[in-house]
Amino acid sequence: MGKRIGIGAEGMLHKQFARLIKQYQGYKQLNCLPWSYNAAGEKRSITTASLLKAKGLQKGHPDYYFYGKDDNNYVKVVFIEFKYGKNKQTEEQKEFQDSFIGVNNAFYYVAYSVEEAINILKEHNLIK
Numbered sequence: 001m002g003k004r005i006g007i008g009a010e011g012m013l014h015k016q017f018a019r020l021i022k023q024y025q026g027y028k029q030l031n032c033l034p035w036s037y038n039a040a041g042e043k044r045s046i047t048t049a050s051l052l053k054a055k056g057l058q059k060g061h062p063d064y065y066f067y068g069k070d071d072n073n074y075v076k077v078v079f080i081e082f083k084y085g086k087n088k089q090t091e092e093q094k095e096f097q098d099s100f101i102g103v104n105n106a107f108y109y110v111a112y113s114v115e116e117a118i119n120i121l122k123e124h125n126l127i128k
Contacts, residue, residue: 010084014063017082017114024127032126033067033075060092062108064117068126076105078124080117083110 007015018037024030038061044052062079070076079100081093089097089110100106107124111117121127 008084010082010087013082013084013114017064017117020114020118029128030126031068031128032121033069035064035066037064038062058092060090060094060096062093062096066121066124066126068124070105074105076107076124078120078126079106079108080120081108081110082117083112085112 014037021030021035040052040057040059040061041063062081064080064082066078066080068076068078079097081089081097083089097108100108109117109120111120118127
């Protein structure tokens with residue numbers, strides 16, 4: 001049998017966060033358009049990695065995308081990148097973040113806890 005690979009501390013944050021977001025969604029308290037997790041950083045086979053790269057998967061994209069509406073009914077996007085402990089953004093993640101500087105209704109955050117990420121969504125009225 002092969003070696004088991006755990007999901008790690010950051011992966012646990014992702015699972016806890018997604019579970020909570022799904023609860024808000026179930027209680028009709030999630031006030032946003034579709035949201036998603038970006039699985040770009042997950043462990044995978046070389047074959048799958050090559051296929052995804054050929055299809056256009058790029059490094060540096062944040063873990064989560066949330067789309068909502070502002071007070072004028074314009075779309076806004078909130079990007080959340082999770083980090084654990086003393087982990088920092090990669091250069092590609094910093095470049096992604098920097099590409100949205102000055103873009104109206106685009107917000108990028110690095111969160112170190114589920115509570116911090118939930119508060120970010122509440123600040124943007126994406127959770128009631």
